Amino acid sequence: MGYSNVYVYRDGIPGWAKAGYPLEAKVKYPRVDIPLISPDDLSRMDPSSVFILDIRSKNDFDKGHIKGAHNIEVEKLPKMLDKLPQDKKIILVDMKGKLVRTVGRYLVYKGFKNVARLDGGFNAWRRSGLPVEVGP
Secondary structure, rough: OOOOOOOOOOHHHHHHHHHHOOOOOOOOOOOOOOOEEEEHHHHHOOOHHEEEOOOOOHHHHOOEOOOOOOOHHHHHHHOOHHHHOOOOEEEOOOOOOOHHHHHHHHHHHOOOOOOEEEHHHHHHHHHHOOOEEEEO
């Protein structure tokens, strides 16, 4: 790729901030709590009342996903916001439930009012023994 002098700050951004180094934010996302939904609660919801948005890679999605979920990779989401419904609760799904908080705040910033995240992500869904669909 042409990069030969790349370093990783082991403690990440939290460690950087804790050390007192400056941080710069270009966008101020709203401080909102994105509610959690357990896998069992999601499995009992009426599928017509929710839009399950799986933000994992297409490859991971094709290996297994929640039936009825829509796959939009997180990197493509800003250009695909018009594909998301305004009239349904959007349930965000990632692999472990870590990235969905940030994505949820982004969606709220973009005007989506009814956003929640799957607690523990797709891994928790699978661990709960709930049905998994394979393929696109």
